[in-house]
Amino acid sequence: MQKKYAIGIDLGGTNMRVALVSREGTVVKKVKEPVSEDLTGSLLNAIAGLFSDEVAGIGIGVAGLIGKHNRRVLLSPNLHAVEKIDLIGEIGREFPVPVNIENDANAAAYGEMWAGAGRTISSFVLFTLGTGIGGGIVYERKLLNVAAEIGHISINADGEKCPCGNTGCLESYASARAILSHVVSSLEKGRESVLSGYCGGNFYKLTTEDILKAALDGDILSREIWKNAGKYLGIGIANMINLMGPDAVILAGGLIGAWDIYIQEAIKEASRRAFRELFDRAKIIPAALTDDAGVIGSAGLVLNALHVDEERSMRRTTE
Ligand SMILES: [Zn+2]
Numbered sequence: 408m409q410k411k412y413a414i415g416i417d418l419g420g421t422n423m424r425v426a427l428v429s430r431e432g433t434v435v436k437k438v439k440e441p442v443s444e445d446l447t448g449s450l451l452n453a454i455a456g457l458f459s460d461e462v463a464g465i466g467i468g469v470a471g472l473i474g475k476h477n478r479r480v481l482l483s484p485n486l487h488a489v490e491k492i493d494l495i496g497e498i499g500r501e502f503p504v505p506v507n508i509e510n511d512a513n514a515a516a517y518g519e520m521w522a523g524a525g526r527t528i529s530s531f532v533l534f535t536l537g538t539g540i541g542g543g544i545v546y547e548r549k550l551l552n553v554a555a556e557i558g559h560i561s562i563n564a565d566g567e568k569c570p571c572g573n574t575g576c577l578e579s580y581a582s583a584r585a586i587l588s589h590v591v592s593s594l595e596k597g598r599e600s601v602l603s604g605y606c607g608g609n610f611y612k613l614t615t616e617d618i619l620k621a622a623l624d625g626d627i628l629s630r631e632i633w634k635n636a637g638k639y640l641g642i643g644i645a646n647m648i649n650l651m652g653p654d655a656v657i658l659a660g661g662l663i664g665a666w667d668i669y670i671q672e673a674i675k676e677a678s679r680r681a682f683r684e685l686f687d688r689a690k691i692i693p694a695a696l697t698d699d700a701g702v703i704g705s706a707g708l709v710l711n712a713l714h715v716d717e718e719r720s721m722r723r724t725t726e
Contacts, residue, residue: 410463413710414454417511417701418442418469420485420538425453426699427462428706432522434699446488447497454502464505464713466705467494468514470539472554478508484570485539485584507709510555511535511701515694516543517550517711518704519657523695528655532557532647533694536640536660540578544651550708558582562642580639581673583615583662589632590618600628619665630668637669641676648681648689659694666693 412435417424419442426437438453454465471483471490480489499506509517516533519525525533525545534557535541542557543550558578559571566575579585591610594603601621606612622629644656663670670691678686694700 411461412459413463413706414457414465415514415702415704415706415709416450416454416465416467416469417514417705418446418450418467418486418489419511419701420470423450423453424698424702425450425457426702426706427457428703430710432518432703432707434702437699437702439698442486442488447492447494450494451497451501454498458502462502462504464507464709465498465502466507466509466514466707466709467498468509468511468701468705469494470511470541472556473508473510480508482571505709505713507705507712509705509708510541510543511705512541512557513543513550513555514704514708515541515659515696515700516545516555516657516704517708518696518700518702519659519694520545520548520550521707522703523700524657524692525655528657530651530653531655531657532651532653533657533659534640534644534647535700536582536658536662538583540582540643542647544653546651557643557647560643560646562639562646577639577643581636581643586615586618586632586636586662587613589635590628593628593632598628601626602629615662615665619668622665622668633665633669634672637672638676640669641673642680644673644677644691645680645686648677648685652685653689656689656691657694658691659697659700663693 412427415426415428423442424439427435443449470486471480474481483489495506512535525531530546533543540558542555544555559576561575562577563575567579568574569576569579594610618629622633
């Protein structure tokens with residue numbers, strides 16, 4: 408009998424999500440909590456709460472660069488703690504099922520292809536717009552096994568220093584972290600804004616939701632910062648459209664809540680920069696799975712790997 412579920416994990420810079428996912432790609436049960444000091448302990452705990460004999464495998468999506476051969480996190484600018492942990496080993500020792508690891512944005516792209524906005528799209532590029540910026544590429548219905556570190560393509564030759572070591576990375580201009588840091592530095596320089604009255608004047612407590620609310624209320628600084636971030640995102644989108652010529656660009660992550668100001672600005676900028684034919688071909692659409700793309704994709708990838716293995720062994724026994 409085929410087991411009914413897989414567990415999908417999405418380890419981001421801020422939150423960790425662990426979910427029980429069906430073979431149809433729906434979330435049956437999910438735990439979401441802030442990433443804690445004891446990352447391994449809280450992860451194993453969350454898995455234990457969902458694990459049963461009906462779980463076929465565990466898939467992890469993590470914000471970082473995954474080693475092609477050792478399947479460990481080599482570099483994670485927003486979650487350094489995972490660079491020292493052998494996640495597959497730690498989880499595999501506790502739970503006797505296959506464990507798979509993938510970059511979180513690649514997993515989200517797989518999730519959108521399997522059960523989301525990319526279900527009927529042949530080739531697309533996914534941008535995840537959150538604390539940082541990630542990417543995943545689906546080409547002719549296959550998740551490309553490439554880094555797709557879209558957040559770290561340079562869009563400004565002499566730009567800001569990025570935690571990854573490069574300067575002028577897309578992520579330093581268009582991510583939630585960038586938006587918040589630009590707001591704080593503008594307020595500290597004395598720029599006028601309704602935001603200075605938020606959070607009792609503690610600018611570091613501001614959230615992107617606060618900045619969006621202020622922008623929608625007409626706050627000039629907030630509007631300027633969203634539009635500026637959108638302009639840089641548009642440069643990144645144009646680069647990916649020119650590189651891949653995709654059928655779609657799918658935008659995911661918390662920041663797409665600011666679609667009417669931030670994303671609209673990005674679309675305008677991308678249309679100015681990308682090849683006209685390629686831009687016209689690529690529809691720019693929001694992701695469908697919102698918060699769940701990562702957990703669904705991670706679960707889907709481990710189920711897919713198991714399926715491939717099953718087919719291989721069936722072929723072997725019939726040969
Ligand atoms: Zn970078």
